[in-house]
Amino acid sequence: MPLPQPDDLTSLVLRTDFGDEGAWDAVRAALDSAGEYAHATYVSELRFAGVDVDALMAEEAAADEAEQIVYMFLADAATMKNPGHPLLAVDLADEPGRTFRVPARWFPDISANLSIANMDFAEFADAADGSGTYRGFDGR
Numbered sequence: 001m002p003l004p005q006p007d008d009l010t011s012l013v014l015r016t017d018f019g020d021e022g023a024w025d026a027v028r029a030a031l032d033s034a035g036e037y038a039h040a041t042y043v044s045e046l047r048f049a050g051v052d053v054d055a056l057m058a059e060e061a062a063a064d065e066a067e068q069i070v071y072m073f074l075a076d077a078a079t080m081k082n083p084g085h086p087l088l089a090v091d092l093a094d095e096p097g098r099t100f101r102v103p104a105r106w107f108p109d110i111s112a113n114l115s116i117a118n119m120d121f122a123e124f125a126d127a128a129d130g131s132g133t134y135r136g137f138d139g140r
Contacts, residue, residue: 003056003059003060003063003067003069003072004041004043004045005041005067005069006040006041006069006072006115007038007041009112009115009116010038010039010040010041010111010115011039011040011041011071011072011073011107011110011111011114011115012040012041012043012069012072012073013031013040013041013042013043013072013073013074013075013087014043014048014056014072014073014074014075015042015043015044015045015048015074015075016048016049016050016051016074016075016076016077017049017050017075017076017077017079017080018044018046018049019077019080020080023080023081024044024075024080026085027075027079027080027085027087027104028040028042030085030104030105031085031087031104031107031108034104034105034106034107034108035107035108035109035111035112036108037108037112039107039108039111039112039115040073040107040111053074053088053090053097053099054097056072056074056090056092057092057096057097060092060096061096068092068093069092070091070092070093070094070114070121071089071090071091071092071093071114071121072089072090072092073087073088073089073090073102073107073111074087074088074090075087076088078101084103084104084105085103085104086101086102086103086104086133087101087102087104087107088100088101089101089102089110089121089124089125089134091121091122091125093121094120094121094122095121095122095125098121098122098125099125099132100124100125100128100132100133100134101128101131101132101133101134102124102133102134103133103134103135106134106135106136109136110124110134
């Protein structure tokens with residue numbers, strides 16, 4: 001079954017941790033309040049509970065080319081537990097499986113630039129700090 005498709009000019013945010021509904025609500029609220037426009041297509045389907053990057057890459061590789069997506073963001077256990085709600089950004093096309101974390105405050109910038117192909121996934125991943133977290137190009 002192909003991965004869900006994001007709405008136009010938004011990025012797919014796929015929930016993989018279902019342990020705390022309030023945490024999921026807080027993640028969505030943090031992402032929605034981080035920018036002026038909608039930047040996320042939220043998917044909360046139990047079939048993705050606990051799914052890892054390898055499984056998502058396999059599912060994406062099996063999809064028809066027209067149904068494939070280039071990148072996605074996972075709302076995993078780390079996202080739910082951390083107050084900054086850092087999503088796990090996942091490259092599914094250029095360097096499949098490459099990841100970095102992105103706190104909610106930076107999500108709108110990344111989503112906007114990736115959704116219109118203004119920038120590549122690697123540009124953001126290369127700017128991640130030593131912990132693998134993107135904190136803007138100036139590292140703040």
